[in-house]
Amino acid sequence: MRESAPARPDFVREQVAEHDFSVVNKPLTAWDKVYGSGFVRKAFLLAVLAGIWQAYASYLGNSLVLPTFTETLQSFWKLVASGDLPKRALVSMKVLLQGYAIGLVLALVVTVLAMTSRLGNDLLETLTAMLNPLPAIALLPLALIWLGLGNASIVFVLVHAVMWPIALNTHSGFQGVSATMRMVGRNYGLRGLAYVAKILMPAAFPHILAGLKIGWAFAWRTLIAAELVFGTTSGSGGLGWFIYENKNVLDIPAVFAGLFTVILIGLVVENFVFRLIENRTVRRWGMQH
Amino acid sequence: MSAVPAQPLLRVEGVTLQYKTREHLVTATYRVSFDVHPADRFVLLGPSGCGKSTLLKAVGGYLNPVEGTIRLKGVEVVKPGADRMMVFQEFDQLLPWKTVKQNVMFALEASGRLKGKAAEERAMAYIEKVNLTRFADNLPHTLSGGMKQRVAIARGMAMEPDILLMDEPFAALDALTRRKMQDELMQLWEDTRFTVLFVTHSIPEAVRIGNRILLLSPHPGQVKAELGSDGRDEVDPSTGVRLSDRIHRMLFSGQDVEEDAVHHA
Numbered sequence: 289m290r291e292s293a294p295a296r297p298d299f300v301r302e303q304v305a306e307h308d309f310s311v312v313n314k315p316l317t318a319w320d321k322v323y324g325s326g327f328v329r330k331a332f333l334l335a336v337l338a339g340i341w342q343a344y345a346s347y348l349g350n351s352l353v354l355p356t357f358t359e360t361l362q363s364f365w366k367l368v369a370s371g372d373l374p375k376r377a378l379v380s381m382k383v384l385l386q387g388y389a390i391g392l393v394l395a396l397v398v399t400v401l402a403m404t405s406r407l408g409n410d411l412l413e414t415l416t417a418m419l420n421p422l423p424a425i426a427l428l429p430l431a432l433i434w435l436g437l438g439n440a441s442i443v444f445v446l447v448h449a450v451m452w453p454i455a456l457n458t459h460s461g462f463q464g465v466s467a468t469m470r471m472v473g474r475n476y477g478l479r480g481l482a483y484v485a486k487i488l489m490p491a492a493f494p495h496i497l498a499g500l501k502i503g504w505a506f507a508w509r510t511l512i513a514a515e516l517v518f519g520t521t522s523g524s525g526g527l528g529w530f531i532y533e534n535k536n537v538l539d540i541p542a543v544f545a546g547l548f549t550v551i552l553i554g555l556v557v558e559n560f561v562f563r564l565i566e567n568r569t570v571r572r573w574g575m576q577h
Numbered sequence: 578m579s580a581v582p583a584q585p586l587l588r589v590e591g592v593t594l595q596y597k598t599r600e601h602l603v604t605a606t607y608r609v610s611f612d613v614h615p616a617d618r619f620v621l622l623g624p625s626g627c628g629k630s631t632l633l634k635a636v637g638g639y640l641n642p643v644e645g646t647i648r649l650k651g652v653e654v655v656k657p658g659a660d661r662m663m664v665f666q667e668f669d670q671l672l673p674w675k676t677v678k679q680n681v682m683f684a685l686e687a688s689g690r691l692k693g694k695a696a697e698e699r700a701m702a703y704i705e706k707v708n709l710t711r712f713a714d715n716l717p718h719t720l721s722g723g724m725k726q727r728v729a730i731a732r733g734m735a736m737e738p739d740i741l742l743m744d745e746p747f748a749a750l751d752a753l754t755r756r757k758m759q760d761e762l763m764q765l766w767e768d769t770r771f772t773v774l775f776v777t778h779s780i781p782e783a784v785r786i787g788n789r790i791l792l793l794s795p796h797p798g799q800v801k802a803e804l805g806s807d808g809r810d811e812v813d814p815s816t817g818v819r820l821s822d823r824i825h826r827m828l829f830s831g832q833d834v835e836e837d838a839v840h841h842a
Contacts, residue, residue, distance in 0.1 A: 475637070476659055476684055478687055569674070
């Protein structure tokens, strides 16, 4: 005999009105709260990394090769207290921000051009294909000849380092904007700059943000490398020059303190500046999770 | 029958539309003509591939006919404009970085219709019409599909365009929501008597929503018939069948099946 599902009676139920609900929100456990905090998770990871560093350096026992985490920290505090490190960091920051800002503006100009005409599009594609693979540092000798010793040369290579990745990301973001959203914008009669600023930019914002982050990282790499290779180009050097100087006098904990500063700035910018922008924009809009 | 006014609101005359894919030049419609009059609920109905969405986009001004003309109030349509508001099928037609209210207001402000306070008042009035007042400050990603479409409709209507263009606006909704949205649209029409050009591939939807239904045949789209509908879909004494059955037969008649068979052979 074939098996059949058991017969069951039908039923209809009265609904409970919302104000009569007896279930309340289930509170989170302490562990949920701790684990749910991105800050706590990241702090934990950082502590683990510092622990590994400390353990391996102690095992080596040679601070000329790898100073321990605590030695680096001590050197870092000493240099911060003496005001030397903050001064160097400030010098680097100033140059970096100049290069970053100019690169960003140029990148936007080029991408807007690329979005408004086909020739502009070809120009951007060709230029990024040609220039993006070119290491910024390779342009520094030329920049020194053209612009002389000084900040201008470093800003020039920074602009090169920042501009192409941001332009490339922004452009691919613009191209990824859905056809529907484009039609909506044109339906309102938006054209040219207004169309780019009010529809394309926000719609492509996740990509633009990624470009900004990549550009930021490239800018740091280029800046430190430029300072390391070509030394101080103005009166007082930045962090790269600081690292180079201390390597020459074999003050390795100070070298690490310099690197540590770069890392710290990177962490702060990522977790406060970029995270804040993300929370206020793409996350709030449900475009990124 | 009442006299047809001399000047229709929208006149589509002998429109042939083509678009290019990578390999082919596709003819979407061939010499399609129809007239839409004020307060019409004009439905373009046909199977996929009959060019109805392409036709709607042409009325929207997104592509220009290779032959024939589209005239709105006697003026030829050449580019997109806020006098023809589109409501799309896709949920991503709302700008995700703006709240419900801002989405409706932005349309008014970007097109230069209204500014500031006046735009806000108009926006809220239409948001209330689609029963979303409670959600005016929500961002689109927190809304259900049906609610998103209601916002899109409110946005289109707030612009008070000459004609509202709807491209299968309810096709991505579940059956229950879809039915509800159709009733709501009819209610809105009773209130404001706007003119709408509505694209669908659903015969019941066409019969329920439209007062005029233009039947298109596929590959390429050509006019097959234009029928009136009273929305009730009862048995018509003159033909002896329901309107929906009549349309069904016209769209899927034996002749067509044979033609298709020949086509594929």
